[in-house]
Amino acid sequence: MFTDKDMVQLKLYTEEYKQSIFSYNLSPQQSVYTSTPVEAVKACEEDETKIPIVILYREELAGFFILQCGGGVKGFSENEEAILLRAYSVDTNYQGKGIAQSSLNQLSAFVKKHYSDKKEIVLAVNHKNTIAQHVYKKCGFVDKGIRIMGKKGEQFVYHKDINEVIM
Template identity: 50%
Template sequence: MSTQITDSVTLDFYSDKYRRRLCDYHLSKEQSRYAYVPLEVLETCKEDDLRYPVVILYNGEPAGFFVLHGWEGVQTYSDNRDAILLRSYSVNSRFQGKGIAKESLYALDSFVKKYFPEKKEIILAVNHQNTIAQHVYKRSGFIDKGVRKMGPKGELYILQKEL
């Protein structure tokens, strides 16, 4: 069920086989201002069947994590029912600097097309102070069309990527 992207980066829906490895998941101090570790996020996913947790694998080892969220999440930021929301994106601090974020975000397009073929757009919300993440998202094809929302930690930029 995983999607091979390069020799080293793949995406796969979360399953319990990844749980033990995700227990040893660390975020940098900067990342922890904006993101949660996967095990915290998985608790929320259990309560909402429109949240699809995805593991980023680097040479078969869990290196990152994100959630794809259906309409319940999208409607907070967009009225496009053909969109899916990318949320809770992070890369384990041990794996940063290897191009995993860039490769996984490029892989996201084909992953969404394969498993959510009815979706025509991916959206995400990024904190206005999280300039590193903004840069990575924009380099991966996400566009800032000027949509803004307020979040619990400040202003959010809503970025979009058409599929």
Template identity: 45%
Template sequence: MSVYLERYSDRYMSQIECYQLTDEQLQFTGSPVESIFVAKSDEDRYPILVLDDEEIVSYFVLHMNEGVTPYSNNQKAILLRTFSTDYRYQGRGYAKQSLLELPRFVKMNFPEITEVVLAVNVKNIAAQSLYLKCGFVDEGDRIMGSHGELIIMSNRVI
């Protein structure tokens, strides 16, 4: 497995349009196609592809500035949002590998950032467990989201 992270570019749109999420996954995340559309009109959103040999296996958005405000007071934090793994690639360790690679990627591409924050639904036990295994910390902060209560987690980028 040779996973690497790369900023989205339109040359990947045909693959993104084939990205598959189950109804269960869509309870907790948005589709990459929709989030790329939103990102095109928001300069603070950076769609990120997780690739294995040029195949998109996972996807997320890094959101700066106002996007982080509901989740952190840290002016040097970035929000990880819309994280998912294509259903066809689930269970192979791609999500874990991408999260372990994330601090290095953030440090290289956003050198001013000192923390990655995320919000995960309290009902999404599998994702919570994954985030904890990959260095995110639950410091007890909770907020209400559109689909229920969210746990705020953070990972310091050193």
């Protein structure tokens, strides 16, 4: 039996999703902590180390994030085999369906498939964003006590080892 969570897919962003990102909704609470997909895609166009990824739910755009390799990871991890998760969000209209958890649980396999040299995923989450912290921890991210200062205050750096993922 398929559940809603089985309807979630991660895909590399292409122009086919361009129109959808303009109608993407973030709540005021979310927009404090993350970029809109429109802003994120623009950042990716200006920096080739940033790769835009879409989260699809029943073939519709439901979420978005960036994976970043190279020098951008350095401020978060000394591990050269790490990849940085940035600008993660789920559209307000799709929240409460398990999409965040499903997409984050698929992330290790996605990274192994598209970036086979990467062994760790890192991210920074604002110290006030307790909802996101809970979701990330539930999906296997670990707080190793590393803290950095971001534009909006202290950030907790979370890590997830993906060595064990088998494709």
